[in-house]
Amino acid sequence: MATDEFDLSEPELTADDVLVLDDERFVPDTVAVVTGAASGIGRATAVALAANGLTVVGADIDEEGLDGTVDLAGDVGTDGEVLPVSTDLTDDDDVAAMIDAAAERGNLRYVANIAGMQHIASIPEFPMEKYDLLLDIMLRAPFLTAKLAMPHIRDTDDGEGAIGNMSSVHGRYATQDKAAYITAKHGLNGLTRSIAAEGAGRVRGFSVSVGYVLTPLMVNQIEDTAAERGISEREVVEDVMLGQARTKEPMTPAEVANLFVFGFSGHSKHLNGGDMLYDGGYSTTYE
Template sequence: MAGRALVTGAASGIGRAIAERLVADGWRVFAVDLAPDETGPGEPFAADLATRDGNRAAVDAAVERFGGLDALVANAGFQHVSPFADFDEDRWDALVAVLLTSPFLLARYAWPHLRESGEGRIVVLASVHGLVASPFKAGYVAAKHGVVGLVKTLALEGAADGIRAVAICPGYVGTPLVERQVVAQAEQRGISEDEALREVLLEPQAIRELIEPEEVANVAAFLLGPGGRAFTGAPVVLDNGWTAR
């Protein structure tokens, strides 16, 4: 299966790797980001996914450009590390807006086009933190748990129209977002960045290695392809053994 896909957070990290892989597989990709890279894969489009207008504009522009949509990959996100007692309320609102409300809005606006496709696919990057928690990440963990529930509901309601929805739940991936988390965790705990990476971030994993963005892209490509037809309504976990504990 190759068709027309909208990918958010496509300028760097996991989103860029997914967009690059889909383009290589023959997909037409509408690459959405707050500040898209015009030299990157797919057709760049700028949108603020923390707003309703931004999410609607992204879907409308993709449909106008491609004449429809066959797949939605909701990947855009960011992190905020803080003790709960000091967790900034504006950061909480922003995290929920981008990590949970944006996938809801994108799916809602794309729904009729995915239905028309006949075999629409929705892939949400939910993180292992959609299944487990870590300290100092209240907003991120809450939003990611929520989006796993959203995906289950989308799968149940979309089944009659051939729409499949899956949440990818990776452990720590070597992206700029994780690099910033290492710095923040080191500052919070008063330790070195090397210690923060291995002894804090990677400590829950049986294999203490970062996952590469391309590895996540491989999973997304499989889920969007013919082999992914039986996957819907469930988290797909690649976490180096984190949730085995």
């Protein structure tokens, strides 16, 4: 497949893209925290949850991007509100303030740990400051967020809720030049199971694993991967990103956001410690 056969720009989210469910807890008094809400999957998830009537605390270090998420929610016409909270996930005080802000708005029941980043380099060439930053954002911050959010979830009238973690096919197996990302995602799967183990069936933990999604993170890494491997950008898309997949197109942020909507809903009461794998057959088939 040639790269010009599909558009590599992030698609615009519309109301028709969003899964809306009838759920007794999807009301304005129910609060969800979404990290990484300034762009990509985090933005789409914040808007999708607001479209389902929830109050959403959208957290990100990118304040301008958060404003764009609020604007998008207005354009979509969501019943719920997106509240932007500037948050540096490497700052414990900021993470605590994010959770406090959510608890002050209503019944904190849901957390979507979505914030992520990428760095392409071989292990011998991988800068330790980048390794530490990726692990801080994608593993330590989700742990701290869960640590602070779980008591609030338990303090609701029925003590029920869920924490959803954005994992990846790279949480199941490894490819070259992404060691920090892969390490973080494997660890995040362990955190998901630990939440389930301690949640007593009432505070659920689940993860979402997808292949390649049309986000700024993915689009930006095409050039880096091409340079690191000495191949063309077209070969990155055809052979590296979608080579093993049976569904020969990337997912959209809205499609991933809808998995979090479903995962938080009452339809997913048996999704606990499990992983929602939507990778187009990337990690489960071979030729």
